[in-house]
Amino acid sequence: MHRALLLFLFAMSLEPIGAASAQTCATPAVQAATPEELVDALNGVFGSHPGARAVHAKGIVLEGNFKPSSTASVISKAPHLQQTEVPVTVRFSNFAGIPDIPDNQGLASPRGLAIKFKLPDGSDSDIVAHSFNGFPSPTADDFRDLLIALGNSGAKATKPTPLDNYLTSHPVAKAFLTAPKPAPVSYGTLPYFGVNTFKFTNNEGLVTFGRYQFLPMAGAHFLSDDEASKKGNDYLNAEIQTRVEQGPVDFKLVIQVPAPEDKLDDPSIAWPDTRQIVELGTVSVREVVRNNDAAQQALLFLPNALPSGIEPQDPMIDARSAAYPISFVRRQK
Template structure:
């Protein structure tokens, strides 16, 4: 007899005897066992060769110099805030409150790729946006998006392999070109990504940069229709391409300087463009782009009107976990999406400990001063 069954009124009722504690004991044991296994996996306790969030974060840290208290990736950025205004078409996609509330507060972060919090804007090929939309029903929608339209590799194991290939050789201080070449030889998507990096335009601003979800998600509307989607923030600002000379002249902090100047003139805006998958499209492989002719719906407009240095802004205390989602939006079974969530948590916890240690050290120094 099954452990659970539904009554004719739709309520949940336990097994053969409503007074027997055995089903509940079994259920509690099952839940606790699952939680223990999850923690063991994330901590790296199950199988020394298993790929875990801990090992993955270690590999990311090994690709560059240590910067305690900062994000392990996309370390340089600024905090931003504003609001999201959904379109009239948005509720047909999802019953998430963010698509029905007229104005949704937004807190976020604009950043560049790399693990150096003092990196140069004019040499960073990748730009990113991370956002938290907080609707009036108390739910949050967090997202972390990038300027590239697809990933270079299809699986977490390949992503880990790619990350390790970027670890500098102690003899040269640079990654081994043979290891990087081996990644491109093994994965066609890595070769396509390299081509994107060479040919995609360098735009003059975060405001003119398009950002992509890359991973797929599921939207469910009020009628119960469930569709696989990817989304992107399409800039309303007209892009201006920078050549190598213009980038050199722009300087190492030009993105933040440019954004500050734009915000002095008014909000900076992006359209939320949702792409609907067809049955044959890859849902669990973010290295495969979807065809450009897929149905697209403009679901609203992001308006950013303020910025702060990240060490002074509220975004510094946020983990932009892409699996923190409201009702009406679900993550897909893409294993890279799950890996991102786990690694973000690992990275966040490490930098929070580092910041706490640093604050405690400063407090001790102040106490011992005469």
């Protein structure tokens, strides 16, 4: 029943909004979203599943290493961007907060990539990215409101639904929901985008702003709808396990540098592809972690877990980092 509701919500988001949905309610004063509200709102869309993340619930954990490029230290004095390779833990995932969602189902996209760099001093630094260059909301508060609208727009909701009204006044969210997100051949054949902006500072005090991108060395490869329909429910996990047995799965880690007119604090607006790209290094994913379920339960990724030389520039980074521990604690119960 719950999955049927989710499928309905997704299908509804793909339909043109009729004239009736042009009606809007009076806009209440916006209150800052608390971490608990963000997690509650995600559970309101996907349900609460014991032991599972509120979003990106289904995934797989692998290990490898990161080798910085010769240009990385020009961008930042962060320890993993100097001369030394560091170990990494990588988690690939489907989007929805449903632990058994089929890999070829619409709500499985965009896919996620979260990476934890093991720094020389024993600390960690994390990046959280997904396979779509953009985000449905400019702020954490707007994202909460979108999730609440989704959760309150089931099959029996009166038209115009809360989602109808929200999308009427939020065209970027509608564009995100309706944009094609084809199923990938592999987790290793997808580009991933860190949609939030960071401030990078090098040893000379030079500042560069940028957004992360992970570019697959194997190229970006997708399935047609017909090909995807013939895949098994767990084809991505099986495929990446086979792929790493044959050799490393490599990604170029780069940052996209904005032009003066680009917004630094609005992840819903993708910067043009013509912006400068600076290579930071190569992530080599080499093996699947044993006892994968236990590894996933133990992992917590925090986008604001940052060493000296990297700082949050977009306020959403700290908002996300405050919400993730709430989900982490809840799935341990």
